[in-house]
Amino acid sequence: MSGSYYVPATSKWPALGSLALGVMMVGLGMTLVHGRGTVVMAIGLVGVLAVMALWFRDVVSESRSGLYDAQMDRSFRWGMGWFIFSEVMFFAAFFGALFYVRTFALPWLGGEGTKGATALLWPEFTAHWPLLSPPDSSVPGPAQVFSPWQLPLVNTLILVSSSITLTVAHEALKEGHRKVCRNWLAGTVLLGLCFITIQAVEYYEAYAHYGITLQAGIYGATFFILTGFHGLHVIIGTIILIVMLARVLRRHFTPEEHFGFEASCWYWHFVDVVWVGLFIFVYVF
Amino acid sequence: MAPKVPPQPTLEQSSTAAEAGHGHAHHAPPKGILRWLLTTNHKEIGTLYLIFSLTMFFIGGIFALVVRLELFQPGLQFVRPEFFNQMTTMHGLIMVFAAVMPAFTGLANWMIPLQIGAPDMALPRLNNFSFWLLPVAFGLLLSTLLMPGGGPNFGWTFYAPLSTTFAPPSTTFFILSLHIAGISSILGAINIIATILNMRAPGMRLMDMPLFVWTWLITAFLLIAVMPVLAGVITMMLMDINFGTSFFNAAGGGDPVLFQHLFWFFGHPEVYIMILPAFGIVSAIIPTFSRKRLFGYASMVYAVAAIAVLSFLVWGHHMFAVGMPLVGQLFFMYATMLIAVPTGVKVFNWVATMFRGSISFEPPMLFALAFVVQFTIGGFSGLMLAIAPADFQYHDTYFVVAHFHYVLVPGAIFAILAGAYYWLPKWTGHYPNERLSQWHFWLSVIGVNLTFFPMHFSGLAGMPRRIPDYALQFADFNLASSLGAFIFGFSQLLFVAVIVLCVRGGKKAPAQAWGEYATDLEWSVPSPAPLHTFETPPTFERPAH
Numbered sequence: 001m002s003g004s005y006y007v008p009a010t011s012k013w014p015a016l017g018s019l020a021l022g023v024m025m026v027g028l029g030m031t032l033v034h035g036r037g038t039v040v041m042a043i044g045l046v047g048v049l050a051v052m053a054l055w056f057r058d059v060v061s062e063s064r065s066g067l068y069d070a071q072m073d074r075s076f077r078w079g080m081g082w083f084i085f086s087e088v089m090f091f092a093a094f095f096g097a098l099f100y101v102r103t104f105a106l107p108w109l110g111g112e113g114t115k116g117a118t119a120l121l122w123p124e125f126t127a128h129w130p131l132l133s134p135p136d137s138s139v140p141g142p143a144q145v146f147s148p149w150q151l152p153l154v155n156t157l158i159l160v161s162s163s164i165t166l167t168v169a170h171e172a173l174k175e176g177h178r179k180v181c182r183n184w185l186a187g188t189v190l191l192g193l194c195f196i197t198i199q200a201v202e203y204y205e206a207y208a209h210y211g212i213t214l215q216a217g218i219y220g221a222t223f224f225i226l227t228g229f230h231g232l233h234v235i236i237g238t239i240i241l242i243v244m245l246a247r248v249l250r251r252h253f254t255p256e257e258h259f260g261f262e263a264s265c266w267y268w269h270f271v272d273v274v275w276v277g278l279f280i281f282v283y284v285f
Numbered sequence: 286m287a288p289k290v291p292p293q294p295t296l297e298q299s300s301t302a303a304e305a306g307h308g309h310a311h312h313a314p315p316k317g318i319l320r321w322l323l324t325t326n327h328k329e330i331g332t333l334y335l336i337f338s339l340t341m342f343f344i345g346g347i348f349a350l351v352v353r354l355e356l357f358q359p360g361l362q363f364v365r366p367e368f369f370n371q372m373t374t375m376h377g378l379i380m381v382f383a384a385v386m387p388a389f390t391g392l393a394n395w396m397i398p399l400q401i402g403a404p405d406m407a408l409p410r411l412n413n414f415s416f417w418l419l420p421v422a423f424g425l426l427l428s429t430l431l432m433p434g435g436g437p438n439f440g441w442t443f444y445a446p447l448s449t450t451f452a453p454p455s456t457t458f459f460i461l462s463l464h465i466a467g468i469s470s471i472l473g474a475i476n477i478i479a480t481i482l483n484m485r486a487p488g489m490r491l492m493d494m495p496l497f498v499w500t501w502l503i504t505a506f507l508l509i510a511v512m513p514v515l516a517g518v519i520t521m522m523l524m525d526i527n528f529g530t531s532f533f534n535a536a537g538g539g540d541p542v543l544f545q546h547l548f549w550f551f552g553h554p555e556v557y558i559m560i561l562p563a564f565g566i567v568s569a570i571i572p573t574f575s576r577k578r579l580f581g582y583a584s585m586v587y588a589v590a591a592i593a594v595l596s597f598l599v600w601g602h603h604m605f606a607v608g609m610p611l612v613g614q615l616f617f618m619y620a621t622m623l624i625a626v627p628t629g630v631k632v633f634n635w636v637a638t639m640f641r642g643s644i645s646f647e648p649p650m651l652f653a654l655a656f657v658v659q660f661t662i663g664g665f666s667g668l669m670l671a672i673a674p675a676d677f678q679y680h681d682t683y684f685v686v687a688h689f690h691y692v693l694v695p696g697a698i699f700a701i702l703a704g705a706y707y708w709l710p711k712w713t714g715h716y717p718n719e720r721l722s723q724w725h726f727w728l729s730v731i732g733v734n735l736t737f738f739p740m741h742f743s744g745l746a747g748m749p750r751r752i753p754d755y756a757l758q759f760a761d762f763n764l765a766s767s768l769g770a771f772i773f774g775f776s777q778l779l780f781v782a783v784i785v786l787c788v789r790g791g792k793k794a795p796a797q798a799w800g801e802y803a804t805d806l807e808w809s810v811p812s813p814a815p816l817h818t819f820e821t822p823p824t825f826e827r828p829a830h
Binding site: 008017090106202 | 314318322323324325326354380403405408409410411413414417418420421422424425454455457458461462464465471474475476479480482483490509510511512513514516518520521523524526527528529533534535536537538539540542546547550603610625631689698725759
């Protein structure tokens with residue numbers, strides 16, 4: 001413990017990262033508000049991705065040159081753990097919105113309970129879920145919703161299996177079987193890509209045939225914000241796993257020291273658990 | 286790592302560590318602005334946070350003075366109502382997100398590693414990132430004032446549909462700037478938790494930590510728990526505005542009240558985020574200047590934890606007048622009143638610490654004492670507001686404004702000022718100028734009470750908040766409030782003078798600047814604290830009880 005904690009001297013990545021994120025957000029705002037600004041947004045996004053890549057590269061090389069001790073390892077563990085907790089709360093907001101709407105807002109709109117006075121606005125409205133006909137006729141509802149026992153079930157099986165394959169890869173790494181680890185990790189990446197592809201197909205179906213759109217009342221809104229942010233997290237998780245695959249191929253990990261790999265596993269399992277919640281509450285019930 | 290400032294007396298431990306040398310050490314530090322842009326040093330980043338916060342405090346203060354100027358007398362004198370709305374909104378947003386929160390984070394950056402005997406924050410580069418996101422976020426937020434249609438004008442709570450359907454076009458930029466600020470807060474909080482849990486000096490148990498560290502540990506947990514919820518709710522706003530979703534639109538099956546539930550699920554823990562570290566600062570100062578140990582250390586810790594847990598269960602008390610089933614009103618009313626119990630424990634312990642103490646009244650103690658008295662006033666008006674049937678009367682009046690300003694200005698901000706006066710000798714090596722500090726304190730106390738105390742009366746008499754004009758019977762109260770606001774605002778310039786003088790010179794402070802009853806680890810390093818401290822962890826010795 002004597003003075004071994006590594007405090008990097010200086011780094012240009014955080015300041016550049018802030019700048020890039022600011023440029024990206026300004027570009028996004030310009031695009032949304034003024035309809036032009038995609039170039040600015042793209043420059044910012046490239047900047048953010050570049051800074052992330054270079055920053056992580058520094059961390060990887062510091063780790064490989066032995067600058068990190070066990071205490072540093074614990075800092076990363078706490079950091080990653082609390083980061084995932086923040087992600088849990090991010091999804092909790094969207095799940096909370098879904099539950100609130102289904103349990104309170106819609107029944108009240110339909111005239112239930114002491115607050116049923118809101119039924120005066122749309123007297124013909126009856127509450128039901130999935131909400132195919134929103135209260136006001138100006139808002140088109142979905143024509144129909146997905147059966148959970150087709151593509152969503154397939155995706156559930158894929159994602160749950162991917163957690164298992166990733167665990168096998170992790171165990172292989174801990175046992176020192178690098179090639180086994182490589183193969184199972186590659187399999188996990190493939191499963192992740194399959195999930196993303198099927199989700200893309202489902203989104204296409206939603207817009208083309210089911211009438212489930214962002215504008216389709218509260219059903220479309222909750223459907224897309226939950227599946228959308230989850231899908232984004234699967235994409236990020238898959239990229240992380242691809243990076244881990246590259247690092248496994250370059251022999252970066254030892255059976256004892258591989259927190260980068262382990263953190264990726266944590267993240268992937270978290271994304272998997274969120275999906276199970278989605279499957280139950282968005283698709284099944 | 287070589288010190289970046291001229292050689293100073295350093296701790297024995299740190300010099301040995303520096304000579305032992307790491308592979309990464311001995312880079313020439315960058316000069317000028319680059320030093321501040323690239324730094325990974327917790328003290329430099331803490332200073333950046335504090336300077337940023339002070340700057341934003343003045344900007345938000347100017348907005349408040351525009352509001353008070355308009356309200357000086359009835360009628361519309363100086364600004365258009367549209368602009369008045371932007372001023373009330375931006376005042377709240379800037380003060381909450383850009384002044385108070387960064388001030389506490391800055392104090393955390395400076396003091397937590399010093400108080401737990403750590404060489405730096407656990408993740409120093411992330412620390413730098415957390416800070417430099419802030420100028421980006423609030424530069425963007427302030428720029429909305431110059432955009433077509435003006436800046437945010439819907440109050441700092443940005444209720445839908447006022448902030449969605451009826452909002453100015455710049456709202457999208459407001460949302461994005463808040464996203465950046467949120468990322469900054471979450472990453473900063475993760476860093477603070479990792480530092481506290483992982484970087485304590487060998488031998489220091491959790492229950493040995495100074496209360497400022499404890500309160501920040503719990504605050505950081507609150508931040509990580511609720512800032513993502515804020516991110517979620519503003520994302521839903523963004524979708525409603527730009528992509529035609531119906532989250533907060535009843536026509537599509539959504540609900541504007543959903544916005545309020547989500548916002549206040551974030552918002553209520555948020556107000557404790559702005560007060561818990563204040564409790565920590567005051568718990569450090571009062572024992573020092575009472576020349577006694579803190580009364581009831583363990584109960585202080587449990588009280589803070591209890592307040593944090595309860596903070597998740599009381600958000601509905603902001604929404605009594607909105608419409609909620611009776612059982613919900615009862616639950617939120619009683620849960621809110623429960624908070625008075627742990628808060629009472631804290632106030633009792635502070636008073637008991639002073640009881641039969643040998644008290645002296647240096648500037649930090651003055652602000653801490655004012656904190657205890659005035660925060661308690663704010664707490665009592667909070668209890669009044671917690672009573673659901675009474676709240677129907679008080680809701681959206683100046684009584685609410687008086688309540689939360691009492692807990693935030695002579696509450697949070699006085700604690701920040703107390704902390705600054707308390708630790709300035711450690712930061713600069715000099716004591717703050719006594720005479721100027723006293724002027725600053727007394728003018729602040731008089732100004733604050735002249736501003737906010739009359740608001741209780743105008744509020745109880747029914748004056749609505751956030752309106753640029755008012756009925757004649759409120760004229761005297763508002764005149765007093767405006768006078769007080771200008772006294773308070775301009776007397777803060779004295780604080781700037783004190784800081785500048787303190788940095789440039791003044792009476793030299795020894796390591797234990799405030800005497801032998803300040804025993805936390807920060808007082809074991811020289812004043813001013815060298816750039817690098819505790820590079821070799823000190824061995825923590827538990828004071829004999």
